[in-house]
Amino acid sequence: MLDNFIQQGCKPDPFTRRQRAYLEDQITSLMTQACYLHYKADPLLRPAAERLVKKCGEFLKEVRMAKYSETSLKRLDSCHPLLQKLFTEVVLTYDCSILCGFRNETDQNRVFEEGRSRIKWPDSRHNSSPSIALDVVPYPIVWPETAKMLSRLKDGQTTKAQALYSTKDLARMYYFGGYVLGLAHGMGIPLRWGGDWDGDRDIHDQTFDDLPHFELVL
Ligand SMILES: [Ca+2]
Ligand SMILES: [Zn+2]
Numbered sequence: 001m002l003d004n005f006i007q008q009g010c011k012p013d014p015f016t017r018r019q020r021a022y023l024e025d026q027i028t029s030l031m032t033q034a035c036y037l038h039y040k041a042d043p044l045l046r047p048a049a050e051r052l053v054k055k056c057g058e059f060l061k062e063v064r065m066a067k068y069s070e071t072s073l074k075r076l077d078s079c080h081p082l083l084q085k086l087f088t089e090v091v092l093t094y095d096c097s098i099l100c101g102f103r104n105e106t107d108q109n110r111v112f113e114e115g116r117s118r119i120k121w122p123d124s125r126h127n128s129s130p131s132i133a134l135d136v137v138p139y140p141i142v143w144p145e146t147a148k149m150l151s152r153l154k155d156g157q158t159t160k161a162q163a164l165y166s167t168k169d170l171a172r173m174y175y176f177g178g179y180v181l182g183l184a185h186g187m188g189i190p191l192r193w194g195g196d197w198d199g200d201r202d203i204h205d206q207t208f209d210d211l212p213h214f215e216l217v218l
Contacts, residue, residue, distance in 0.1 A: 020067070024060065031056045067091050068098065078102035080130045080216055086180075086189050087136065094179055095139040099212055102131040118208060125215045133215035138176040173211040174203065180214060190217040 034056065037049040068076065068091055076084055078101035090096060103111070103126035111117040117124060125133035177195045184191040194210030196203050 027056050027060045031060075061088075067095070072098040075099070075101040076134070078129070078131050079134050080132045082189050082216055083132070083134050083214075086184055086187060086191070087134065089187065090136075090180055090183060094176065096136050096176065097139050097141060098134060098136045100126065100135040101133075102129055103127060117210075132218060133213060135210075135212040136180075136214065137212045138172050170211075177211060191215070192217050 031053055034049045034052040037045055037052075075098045076087055079087075083101075087096075087098065103124065105121040105127075108117070108119075108121040108124055108127055112120050121127055125131070126135075174195060177193050181191060181193055192199060192215050194213030194215075197206055197208075
């Protein structure tokens with residue numbers, strides 16, 4: 001069964017979560033066997049065992065990375081290797097979508113005009129290549145615009161349920177921000193978040209919130 005999966009390849013992400021969990025189990029077991037061979041068996045077998053461990057490691061990485069959509073992966077590819085390392089790890093335990101990595105001149109100046117960024121090209125951390133900033137949100141996404149649109153449908157009256165949903169969604173952003181910061185700290189990756197720019201754990205001391213925004217402090 002595993003061979004069939006390997007022959008099919010894993011692009012673009014044909015696995016369900018259950019299949020992925022199965023694959024990870026199988027590969028981990030293969031790696032354990034290969035490690036055993038490597039340390040206990042005839043030295044002549046060691047190169048083959050080492051190759052198997054390497055191949056399994058690469059495949060495991062690919063299977064894990066496939067949890068992002070192709071669009072998210074493409075955006076992640078435009079980012080600094082440390083951001084790639086961190087967010088490859090994040091998605092394993094917290095499903096999320098990457099909205100933006102590198103941003104070109106047109107896009108940067110557009111988000112400036114729209115008030116979504118305070119910075120014009122080429123001064124944003126999204127403007128270096130590879131990008132040292134990344135915008136990412138927990139999955140599934142509920143845009144504030146969607147909540148507003150729903151409320152307009154009710155003659156401008158936001159229902160209690162909609163208001164609660166919108167508030168909870170904001171809470172999810174803070175939950176995710178804290179989670180990512182904690183993981184980055186554990187991995188020794190210096191990270192700044194748009195929900196607490198000065199990193200003093202106080203989220204009420206800033207005038208501009210950019211909750212999906214994470215950047216490396218280099
Ligand atoms: Ca702060
Ligand atoms: Zn950003």
